[in-house]
Amino acid sequence: MASILIVEDEEHLRTALGYSLRRAGYTVTNASSGAEALAIVQTAMPDLVLLDVMLPEIDGFEVLRRIRRFSPVPVLMLTARADEVDTVLGLELGADDYITKPFRVRELIARIGAALRRPMLGSSPGAIPAPTGALTVGDLWIDPVSHQATCGGRTLILKPRAFALLQFFMQHPGQVFSREQLLGQLWGEPFIGDPRTVDVHIRWIREQIEDDPSSPTRLRTIRNVGYQFVG
The missing domain is CATH 3.40.50.2300 (Response regulator)
Structure with a gap:
Protein backbone atom coordinates (compact mmCIF):
# COMPACT_ATOMS: atom_id res chain seq x y z
CA MET A 1 0.00 0.00 0.00
CA ARG A 118 6.87 5.51 -13.35
CA PRO A 119 10.36 4.02 -12.94
CA MET A 120 12.39 5.31 -10.00
CA LEU A 121 15.92 5.35 -11.38
CA GLY A 122 18.83 7.22 -9.91
CA SER A 123 22.50 7.93 -10.41
CA SER A 124 25.49 8.04 -8.10
CA PRO A 125 28.55 10.29 -8.03
CA GLY A 126 32.10 9.11 -8.54
CA ALA A 127 33.57 8.66 -12.01
CA ILE A 128 34.60 5.04 -12.59
CA PRO A 129 35.44 2.91 -15.65
CA ALA A 130 32.47 1.58 -17.59
CA PRO A 131 31.43 -1.76 -16.04
CA THR A 132 30.63 -4.86 -18.04
CA GLY A 133 27.17 -4.51 -19.57
CA ALA A 134 27.16 -0.71 -19.65
CA LEU A 135 25.81 1.10 -22.72
CA THR A 136 28.73 2.96 -24.31
CA VAL A 137 28.77 5.57 -27.09
CA GLY A 138 32.10 7.36 -27.52
CA ASP A 139 33.15 8.81 -24.17
CA LEU A 140 29.65 8.45 -22.73
CA TRP A 141 28.51 5.37 -20.82
CA ILE A 142 25.51 4.51 -18.72
CA ASP A 143 25.01 1.43 -16.56
CA PRO A 144 21.37 0.37 -16.09
CA VAL A 145 22.33 -1.98 -13.22
CA SER A 146 24.23 0.41 -10.94
CA HIS A 147 22.44 3.50 -12.32
CA GLN A 148 25.74 5.27 -12.90
CA ALA A 149 26.80 7.28 -15.93
CA THR A 150 29.82 9.28 -17.04
CA CYS A 151 30.71 11.53 -19.96
CA GLY A 152 34.34 12.28 -20.74
CA GLY A 153 35.33 10.72 -17.41
CA ARG A 154 32.98 13.04 -15.49
CA THR A 155 30.22 11.49 -13.44
CA LEU A 156 26.75 12.62 -14.52
CA ILE A 157 24.26 13.81 -11.92
CA LEU A 158 20.87 13.07 -13.41
CA LYS A 159 17.39 13.19 -11.97
CA PRO A 160 15.60 9.80 -12.06
CA ARG A 161 13.52 10.36 -15.17
CA ALA A 162 16.39 12.04 -17.03
CA PHE A 163 18.53 8.97 -16.35
CA ALA A 164 15.80 6.71 -17.75
CA LEU A 165 15.39 8.98 -20.79
CA LEU A 166 19.13 9.00 -21.57
CA GLN A 167 19.22 5.22 -21.19
CA PHE A 168 16.35 4.90 -23.67
CA PHE A 169 18.06 7.15 -26.21
CA MET A 170 21.33 5.23 -25.92
CA GLN A 171 19.46 1.99 -26.53
CA HIS A 172 18.06 3.48 -29.77
CA PRO A 173 20.88 5.55 -31.34
CA GLY A 174 20.01 7.39 -34.52
CA GLN A 175 16.26 6.95 -34.13
CA VAL A 176 14.00 9.97 -33.95
CA PHE A 177 11.28 10.02 -31.28
CA SER A 178 8.44 12.48 -30.95
CA ARG A 179 7.49 13.94 -27.61
CA GLU A 180 4.38 11.73 -27.60
CA GLN A 181 6.42 8.58 -28.22
CA LEU A 182 8.78 9.42 -25.38
CA LEU A 183 5.87 10.09 -23.04
CA GLY A 184 4.39 6.72 -23.93
CA GLN A 185 7.68 4.87 -23.46
CA LEU A 186 8.83 6.41 -20.18
CA TRP A 187 5.87 8.09 -18.53
CA GLY A 188 3.27 5.47 -19.41
CA GLU A 189 0.07 5.58 -21.42
CA PRO A 190 -2.26 7.27 -21.22
CA PHE A 191 -0.06 10.14 -20.01
CA ILE A 192 -1.81 12.55 -17.66
CA GLY A 193 0.09 15.77 -17.11
CA ASP A 194 2.03 18.47 -18.92
CA PRO A 195 3.81 17.06 -22.03
CA ARG A 196 6.41 19.83 -21.77
CA THR A 197 8.05 17.75 -19.06
CA VAL A 198 9.85 15.96 -21.92
CA ASP A 199 11.47 19.20 -23.05
CA VAL A 200 12.58 19.98 -19.50
CA HIS A 201 14.20 16.55 -19.12
CA ILE A 202 15.91 16.87 -22.50
CA ARG A 203 17.43 20.14 -21.34
CA TRP A 204 18.67 18.54 -18.11
CA ILE A 205 20.39 15.79 -20.13
CA ARG A 206 21.98 18.28 -22.51
CA GLU A 207 23.38 20.24 -19.59
CA GLN A 208 25.21 17.08 -18.55
CA ILE A 209 26.42 15.61 -21.84
CA GLU A 210 26.80 18.53 -24.26
CA ASP A 211 29.82 20.83 -24.56
CA ASP A 212 27.38 23.60 -25.43
CA PRO A 213 23.81 22.76 -24.35
CA SER A 214 22.45 25.63 -26.46
CA SER A 215 23.93 24.02 -29.61
CA PRO A 216 23.60 20.27 -28.93
CA THR A 217 25.48 17.76 -31.06
CA ARG A 218 24.74 14.53 -29.16
CA LEU A 219 21.03 14.89 -28.43
CA ARG A 220 19.59 16.80 -31.36
CA THR A 221 16.23 18.41 -32.02
CA ILE A 222 14.73 17.40 -35.35
CA ARG A 223 12.47 20.32 -36.17
CA ASN A 224 8.74 19.49 -36.19
CA VAL A 225 9.54 15.81 -35.58
CA GLY A 226 11.20 15.16 -32.24
CA TYR A 227 14.56 14.25 -30.70
CA GLN A 228 17.45 12.11 -31.90
CA PHE A 229 20.47 10.78 -30.00
CA VAL A 230 23.56 10.53 -32.20
CA GLY A 231 26.26 10.18 -29.52
Whole structure:
Protein backbone atom coordinates (compact mmCIF):
# COMPACT_ATOMS: atom_id res chain seq x y z
CA MET A 1 0.00 0.00 0.00
CA ALA A 2 1.60 3.25 -1.15
CA SER A 3 2.02 6.09 1.33
CA ILE A 4 1.25 9.69 0.40
CA LEU A 5 2.28 12.87 2.18
CA ILE A 6 -0.23 15.71 1.77
CA VAL A 7 1.39 19.12 2.23
CA GLU A 8 -1.44 21.63 2.44
CA ASP A 9 -2.02 24.50 4.89
CA GLU A 10 -5.80 24.65 4.35
CA GLU A 11 -7.19 22.20 6.88
CA HIS A 12 -10.50 21.53 5.13
CA LEU A 13 -8.77 20.63 1.86
CA ARG A 14 -6.16 18.54 3.65
CA THR A 15 -8.93 16.61 5.41
CA ALA A 16 -10.94 16.10 2.22
CA LEU A 17 -7.89 14.91 0.27
CA GLY A 18 -6.92 12.53 3.04
CA TYR A 19 -10.40 11.02 3.12
CA SER A 20 -10.48 10.48 -0.67
CA LEU A 21 -6.99 8.99 -0.81
CA ARG A 22 -7.64 6.59 2.07
CA ARG A 23 -10.78 5.44 0.27
CA ALA A 24 -8.63 4.83 -2.80
CA GLY A 25 -6.38 2.52 -0.76
CA TYR A 26 -3.48 4.78 0.16
CA THR A 27 -2.01 5.49 3.57
CA VAL A 28 -1.86 9.22 4.28
CA THR A 29 0.37 11.52 6.32
CA ASN A 30 -0.31 15.25 6.64
CA ALA A 31 1.86 18.35 6.88
CA SER A 32 0.64 21.93 7.13
CA SER A 33 3.97 23.67 6.48
CA GLY A 34 7.07 23.31 4.34
CA ALA A 35 9.34 22.71 7.33
CA GLU A 36 7.09 19.93 8.61
CA ALA A 37 6.97 18.37 5.14
CA LEU A 38 10.76 18.29 4.80
CA ALA A 39 11.10 16.57 8.17
CA ILE A 40 8.53 13.93 7.23
CA VAL A 41 10.09 13.21 3.80
CA GLN A 42 13.47 12.65 5.47
CA THR A 43 12.18 10.39 8.23
CA ALA A 44 9.04 8.65 6.96
CA MET A 45 10.09 8.44 3.28
CA PRO A 46 6.61 8.51 1.67
CA ASP A 47 6.05 7.00 -1.77
CA LEU A 48 4.63 10.26 -3.17
CA VAL A 49 4.22 13.88 -2.07
CA LEU A 50 1.23 16.11 -2.86
CA LEU A 51 2.75 19.55 -2.46
CA ASP A 52 0.78 22.80 -2.37
CA VAL A 53 2.62 25.76 -3.89
CA MET A 54 1.19 28.48 -1.60
CA LEU A 55 2.53 27.50 1.82
CA PRO A 56 3.38 29.83 4.72
CA GLU A 57 7.04 30.67 5.45
CA ILE A 58 8.56 28.22 2.93
CA ASP A 59 6.65 28.01 -0.37
CA GLY A 60 6.16 24.83 -2.31
CA PHE A 61 8.83 25.61 -4.89
CA GLU A 62 11.49 25.96 -2.20
CA VAL A 63 10.26 22.79 -0.47
CA LEU A 64 10.57 20.92 -3.77
CA ARG A 65 14.04 22.37 -4.37
CA ARG A 66 15.18 21.08 -0.96
CA ILE A 67 13.55 17.68 -1.39
CA ARG A 68 15.40 17.16 -4.66
CA ARG A 69 18.72 17.59 -2.84
CA PHE A 70 18.23 14.26 -1.09
CA SER A 71 15.25 12.35 -2.51
CA PRO A 72 13.82 11.27 -5.90
CA VAL A 73 10.34 10.75 -4.39
CA PRO A 74 7.57 11.59 -6.91
CA VAL A 75 6.14 15.05 -6.23
CA LEU A 76 2.81 16.29 -7.58
CA MET A 77 2.38 20.07 -7.23
CA LEU A 78 -0.99 21.56 -6.29
CA THR A 79 -1.73 25.20 -7.06
CA ALA A 80 -4.58 27.66 -7.36
CA ARG A 81 -2.61 29.51 -10.05
CA ALA A 82 -2.72 28.38 -13.67
CA ASP A 83 0.25 30.54 -14.70
CA GLU A 84 2.40 28.80 -17.33
CA VAL A 85 5.56 30.20 -15.74
CA ASP A 86 4.69 28.53 -12.44
CA THR A 87 4.04 25.23 -14.19
CA VAL A 88 7.36 25.28 -16.02
CA LEU A 89 9.21 26.31 -12.86
CA GLY A 90 7.75 23.38 -10.97
CA LEU A 91 8.79 20.96 -13.71
CA GLU A 92 12.26 22.46 -13.90
CA LEU A 93 12.74 22.02 -10.17
CA GLY A 94 11.90 18.34 -10.48
CA ALA A 95 8.13 18.03 -10.04
CA ASP A 96 6.66 14.91 -11.62
CA ASP A 97 3.31 16.53 -12.34
CA TYR A 98 1.29 19.69 -11.77
CA ILE A 99 -2.43 20.07 -11.13
CA THR A 100 -4.46 23.27 -10.80
CA LYS A 101 -7.18 23.82 -8.21
CA PRO A 102 -10.05 23.21 -8.34
CA PHE A 103 -9.59 19.68 -9.63
CA ARG A 104 -11.61 16.49 -9.77
CA VAL A 105 -10.61 13.90 -7.21
CA ARG A 106 -10.75 11.14 -9.84
CA GLU A 107 -8.26 13.04 -11.99
CA LEU A 108 -5.96 13.55 -9.01
CA ILE A 109 -6.07 9.86 -8.12
CA ALA A 110 -5.34 8.94 -11.75
CA ARG A 111 -2.31 11.23 -11.79
CA ILE A 112 -1.08 9.80 -8.50
CA GLY A 113 -1.36 6.29 -9.90
CA ALA A 114 0.53 7.28 -13.05
CA ALA A 115 3.33 8.91 -11.04
CA LEU A 116 3.70 5.86 -8.80
CA ARG A 117 3.98 3.56 -11.84
CA ARG A 118 6.87 5.51 -13.35
CA PRO A 119 10.36 4.02 -12.94
CA MET A 120 12.39 5.31 -10.00
CA LEU A 121 15.92 5.35 -11.38
CA GLY A 122 18.83 7.22 -9.91
CA SER A 123 22.50 7.93 -10.41
CA SER A 124 25.49 8.04 -8.10
CA PRO A 125 28.55 10.29 -8.03
CA GLY A 126 32.10 9.11 -8.54
CA ALA A 127 33.57 8.66 -12.01
CA ILE A 128 34.60 5.04 -12.59
CA PRO A 129 35.44 2.91 -15.65
CA ALA A 130 32.47 1.58 -17.59
CA PRO A 131 31.43 -1.76 -16.04
CA THR A 132 30.63 -4.86 -18.04
CA GLY A 133 27.17 -4.51 -19.57
CA ALA A 134 27.16 -0.71 -19.65
CA LEU A 135 25.81 1.10 -22.72
CA THR A 136 28.73 2.96 -24.31
CA VAL A 137 28.77 5.57 -27.09
CA GLY A 138 32.10 7.36 -27.52
CA ASP A 139 33.15 8.81 -24.17
CA LEU A 140 29.65 8.45 -22.73
CA TRP A 141 28.51 5.37 -20.82
CA ILE A 142 25.51 4.51 -18.72
CA ASP A 143 25.01 1.43 -16.56
CA PRO A 144 21.37 0.37 -16.09
CA VAL A 145 22.33 -1.98 -13.22
CA SER A 146 24.23 0.41 -10.94
CA HIS A 147 22.44 3.50 -12.32
CA GLN A 148 25.74 5.27 -12.90
CA ALA A 149 26.80 7.28 -15.93
CA THR A 150 29.82 9.28 -17.04
CA CYS A 151 30.71 11.53 -19.96
CA GLY A 152 34.34 12.28 -20.74
CA GLY A 153 35.33 10.72 -17.41
CA ARG A 154 32.98 13.04 -15.49
CA THR A 155 30.22 11.49 -13.44
CA LEU A 156 26.75 12.62 -14.52
CA ILE A 157 24.26 13.81 -11.92
CA LEU A 158 20.87 13.07 -13.41
CA LYS A 159 17.39 13.19 -11.97
CA PRO A 160 15.60 9.80 -12.06
CA ARG A 161 13.52 10.36 -15.17
CA ALA A 162 16.39 12.04 -17.03
CA PHE A 163 18.53 8.97 -16.35
CA ALA A 164 15.80 6.71 -17.75
CA LEU A 165 15.39 8.98 -20.79
CA LEU A 166 19.13 9.00 -21.57
CA GLN A 167 19.22 5.22 -21.19
CA PHE A 168 16.35 4.90 -23.67
CA PHE A 169 18.06 7.15 -26.21
CA MET A 170 21.33 5.23 -25.92
CA GLN A 171 19.46 1.99 -26.53
CA HIS A 172 18.06 3.48 -29.77
CA PRO A 173 20.88 5.55 -31.34
CA GLY A 174 20.01 7.39 -34.52
CA GLN A 175 16.26 6.95 -34.13
CA VAL A 176 14.00 9.97 -33.95
CA PHE A 177 11.28 10.02 -31.28
CA SER A 178 8.44 12.48 -30.95
CA ARG A 179 7.49 13.94 -27.61
CA GLU A 180 4.38 11.73 -27.60
CA GLN A 181 6.42 8.58 -28.22
CA LEU A 182 8.78 9.42 -25.38
CA LEU A 183 5.87 10.09 -23.04
CA GLY A 184 4.39 6.72 -23.93
CA GLN A 185 7.68 4.87 -23.46
CA LEU A 186 8.83 6.41 -20.18
CA TRP A 187 5.87 8.09 -18.53
CA GLY A 188 3.27 5.47 -19.41
CA GLU A 189 0.07 5.58 -21.42
CA PRO A 190 -2.26 7.27 -21.22
CA PHE A 191 -0.06 10.14 -20.01
CA ILE A 192 -1.81 12.55 -17.66
CA GLY A 193 0.09 15.77 -17.11
CA ASP A 194 2.03 18.47 -18.92
CA PRO A 195 3.81 17.06 -22.03
CA ARG A 196 6.41 19.83 -21.77
CA THR A 197 8.05 17.75 -19.06
CA VAL A 198 9.85 15.96 -21.92
CA ASP A 199 11.47 19.20 -23.05
CA VAL A 200 12.58 19.98 -19.50
CA HIS A 201 14.20 16.55 -19.12
CA ILE A 202 15.91 16.87 -22.50
CA ARG A 203 17.43 20.14 -21.34
CA TRP A 204 18.67 18.54 -18.11
CA ILE A 205 20.39 15.79 -20.13
CA ARG A 206 21.98 18.28 -22.51
CA GLU A 207 23.38 20.24 -19.59
CA GLN A 208 25.21 17.08 -18.55
CA ILE A 209 26.42 15.61 -21.84
CA GLU A 210 26.80 18.53 -24.26
CA ASP A 211 29.82 20.83 -24.56
CA ASP A 212 27.38 23.60 -25.43
CA PRO A 213 23.81 22.76 -24.35
CA SER A 214 22.45 25.63 -26.46
CA SER A 215 23.93 24.02 -29.61
CA PRO A 216 23.60 20.27 -28.93
CA THR A 217 25.48 17.76 -31.06
CA ARG A 218 24.74 14.53 -29.16
CA LEU A 219 21.03 14.89 -28.43
CA ARG A 220 19.59 16.80 -31.36
CA THR A 221 16.23 18.41 -32.02
CA ILE A 222 14.73 17.40 -35.35
CA ARG A 223 12.47 20.32 -36.17
CA ASN A 224 8.74 19.49 -36.19
CA VAL A 225 9.54 15.81 -35.58
CA GLY A 226 11.20 15.16 -32.24
CA TYR A 227 14.56 14.25 -30.70
CA GLN A 228 17.45 12.11 -31.90
CA PHE A 229 20.47 10.78 -30.00
CA VAL A 230 23.56 10.53 -32.20
CA GLY A 231 26.26 10.18 -29.52
